[in-house]
Amino acid sequence: MGHLRLVRVSALIILLPFMLSGCVAVTAVSAIPGAVFEVLGNQFVGxxxxxxxxxxxxxxxxxxxxxxxxxxxxxxxxxxxxxxxxxxxxxxxxxxxxxxxxxxxxxxxxxxxxxxxxxxxxxxxxxxxxxxxxxxLPRYTRFSRKKYNNLRAKTSVDSKRVGWFRPGASLEVSKIGSQGWLMIKLPSGKTAYLKGAIIDKQEKNKRKSILSRAEK
Known part of the structure; x- marks a missing residue:
C-alpha cells in the first residue's frame, strides 16, 4: 500500500508542471494584442x-x-x-x-x-x-448605416434607439400584439423592436425575410 501511495504522489508531482504551464500559456497568449485564441470549456467559446x-x-x-x-x-x-x-x-x-x-x-x-x-x-x-x-481601407473609413433602419427599446418610435437592422435581411423575429412591430433578439440576448412585416411565411425557416416600414 505504501508503495502504491508513493507512485500516485509522484505521478501528481510530474503532471503539475504541465498543467500549470498550460494555464500560463493561455494567459500569456490572451494578453498579446492581435493574438488569436480558442479555449474549449466554460471560460471561452468562439x-x-x-x-x-x-x-x-x-x-x-x-x-x-x-x-x-x-x-x-x-x-x-x-x-x-x-x-x-x-x-x-x-x-x-x-x-x-x-x-x-x-x-x-x-x-x-x-x-x-x-x-x-x-x-x-x-x-x-x-x-x-x-x-x-x-x-x-482608407484611414477614415466608417461603417455605413445608409441602408439600415432603427431598432427600438419599446414598440414606440419615441423610445430609445438600441441599434439598427438591415431591411431585406433574414432575421429571427416574432410577431407581437402591437400593429406593425416585430420583436427581435439582439446579439447580447436582450430584446428589441422594429417596424416591419415578415415576407417569408414558411414555418420551416428559422430566419424570416423582413420588409421594413417607415417609422411614424
Missing part, C-alpha cells in the same frame, strides 16, 4: 482577436469582410459599455460578434459562429479577412 485599429474603422472592416463572404451585418446593437454587438447569417449559418474598444487604436473582436461546417474555420476566415481589410 474566437477572439485584437486589431491595432480604432473601433469605428474596425466596424467598417467587418462590414466589408462579411460582404466579401456573401454575408452582411444584419443587426448592429449599441451596447451599454460603449461597444457593439453584431448579428449576421443565413439559413445555414448563425453568427454573432462583440466589438470592444480597448484603447483609441486597439479594438477586440469576439466571434461565435454556429453552422453545418466547422465553426472554427468560418471564424478564422472572418478574422483573417478583417486583418487584410484593415491594411487596405
Amino acid at each position: 474566437l477572439e482577436k485584437s486589431f491595432p485599429s480604432s473601433m469605428k474603422r474596425t466596424l467598417a472592416a467587418i462590414q466589408s469582410s462579411l460582404r466579401d463572404m456573401k454575408l452582411d451585418i444584419d443587426v448592429l446593437e449599441i451596447q451599454e459599455d460603449g461597444g457593439y454587438g453584431i448579428g449576421f447569417g443565413n439559413q445555414r449559418l448563425d453568427g454573432t460578434m462583440t466589438v470592444r474598444r480597448q484603447t483609441p487604436q486597439l479594438t477586440t473582436v469576439y466571434i461565435k459562429v454556429r453552422s453545418s461546417s466547422r465553426e472554427e474555420s468560418v471564424e478564422t476566415a472572418i478574422t483573417e479577412l478583417i486583418e487584410v481589410k484593415l491594411k487596405k
